[in-house]
Amino acid sequence: MSQEIDAILLEDARLSLDELARSCRVSREWVIEHVQWGLLQNENLIGADPNVWIFDSRSFVRIKRIVAIERDFECNPELAGLVADLIEEVELLRTRLKASGPNES
Amino acid sequence: MEFKDYYKTLDISRDATADEIKKAFRRLARKYHPDVSKETDAEQKMKEINEANAVLSDPEKRAAYDQLERQGFQAGNDFQPPPGWDAGFEFTGQGFSDAQTADFSDFFSQLFKNQMGAGTRHARQMRGEDHHAKIMLDLEDSYHGTTRSLTLRMPKLNNQGHTILVEHTLNVRIPKGVHAGQVIRLAGQGGPGHAGESPGDLFLEVHFKPHQRYRIENKDIYAALPVTPWEAALGATVKIPVPDGLVDVRVPENSQTGRKLRLKGRGIPATTPGDLYLVLEVVLPSATTEKAREFYQTMAQELAFNPRQNLGV
Numbered sequence: 001m002s003q004e005i006d007a008i009l010l011e012d013a014r015l016s017l018d019e020l021a022r023s024c025r026v027s028r029e030w031v032i033e034h035v036q037w038g039l040l041q042n043e044n045l046i047g048a049d050p051n052v053w054i055f056d057s058r059s060f061v062r063i064k065r066i067v068a069i070e071r072d073f074e075c076n077p078e079l080a081g082l083v084a085d086l087i088e089e090v091e092l093l094r095t096r097l098k099a100s101g102p103n104e105s
Numbered sequence: 106m107e108f109k110d111y112y113k114t115l116d117i118s119r120d121a122t123a124d125e126i127k128k129a130f131r132r133l134a135r136k137y138h139p140d141v142s143k144e145t146d147a148e149q150k151m152k153e154i155n156e157a158n159a160v161l162s163d164p165e166k167r168a169a170y171d172q173l174e175r176q177g178f179q180a181g182n183d184f185q186p187p188p189g190w191d192a193g194f195e196f197t198g199q200g201f202s203d204a205q206t207a208d209f210s211d212f213f214s215q216l217f218k219n220q221m222g223a224g225t226r227h228a229r230q231m232r233g234e235d236h237h238a239k240i241m242l243d244l245e246d247s248y249h250g251t252t253r254s255l256t257l258r259m260p261k262l263n264n265q266g267h268t269i270l271v272e273h274t275l276n277v278r279i280p281k282g283v284h285a286g287q288v289i290r291l292a293g294q295g296g297p298g299h300a301g302e303s304p305g306d307l308f309l310e311v312h313f314k315p316h317q318r319y320r321i322e323n324k325d326i327y328a329a330l331p332v333t334p335w336e337a338a339l340g341a342t343v344k345i346p347v348p349d350g351l352v353d354v355r356v357p358e359n360s361q362t363g364r365k366l367r368l369k370g371r372g373i374p375a376t377t378p379g380d381l382y383l384v385l386e387v388v389l390p391s392a393t394t395e396k397a398r399e400f401y402q403t404m405a406q407e408l409a410f411n412p413r414q415n416l417g418v
Binding site for chain 2: 096
């Protein structure tokens with residue numbers, strides 16, 4: 001079966017709190033708590049009504065990552081957040097390293 | 106279909122306790138974490154580890170699996186589950202989500218096909234599950250847009266109401282301007298809905314294949330611009346290929362290696378396009394000919410130049 005469909009970027013899809021929670025298989029409350037603890041790095045959401053929260057690609061990837069780390073290692077949210085920070089940093093540095101040429105990578 | 110040795114996958118003995126299984130899983134999950142691991146096959150390994158853990162960490166599935174082994178099946182054997190192999194076992198766990206099992210092997214899906222999707226079939230959640238995957242693009246795709254063919258294993262309900270995995274090809278039109286780390290949402294392309302409810306969505310995380318010349322950082326692109334010493338010193342206009350064609354770039358006089366020239370808006374196209382940065386790299390002609398050596402000697406004599414001056418020597 002084959003069909004052609006248009007890709008919609010999350011930036012244009014306006015992913016809501018409920019959609020995000022369902023997609024990552026966590027509860028609405030889980031996401032709200034993690035946002036309020038600052039673990040999702042969405043400082044702009046803190047204080048706003050969760051019903052109007054919109055999530056972008058970066059938050060989506062980060063939340064998925066934190067969900068997996070908390071689940072696989074049964075660790076506390078702060079540790080999962082710290083690991084996610086480090087993974088993001090490593091990703092950035094690895095891209096730079098790769099681009100600096102074969103001699104240095 | 107091959108019989109899989111889940112104990113070997115987790116590197117544990119057959120009498121491992123629940124605690125030992127958990128420890129082994131965590132150790133391997135750390136080693137093969139796809140975001141961090143330096144192992145080349147980390148992603149595949151992680152799937153195998155998750156699958157082994159899904160069976161061995163669940164006492165009922167583990168008991169059913171152990172029974173198969175007692176019947177003489179070994180890793181690598183061609184395997185078909187004997188009829189009624191799981192008779193006498195009650196799988197009371199909440200089952201696996203469709204999205205989880207889509208990553209698992211045929212061996213797993215044959216064994217536990219009655220449990221697959223069980224987690225989604227309770228009354229409250231009838232909408233299909235969302236699925237998550239990755240898509241690899243080339244830098245040029247973000248400048249021009251492209252259509253990519255994706256083959257995914259998707260759970261589908263068969264006539265008996267069991268979930269089976271079928272291959273499913275999607276041709277996805279990628280808009281220009283897409284950049285790394287973005288997520289694409291394909292509505293209705295996830296797991297099937299139950300009882301007439303809508304299917305889930307498919308989310309694709311965008312990754313770019315490493316490019317020989319370009320480094321991508323969000324919407325900005327970085328590339329090296331090799332120049333001659335005289336171009337760097339005297340200034341010049343040089344021609345250089347960039348992802349969307351050829352451009353003439355003005356190199357300012359008195360430039361050094363490392364100087365960044367910004368071509369505004371020539372990065373990844375978007376409503377607010379990224380920038381293209383050309384990083385100057387002064388390349389010296391080799392001193393292998395008599396003539397070249399003479400030039401260098403003349404420079405040495407004529408130019409009072411000490412690049413180590415601020416090192417105090």
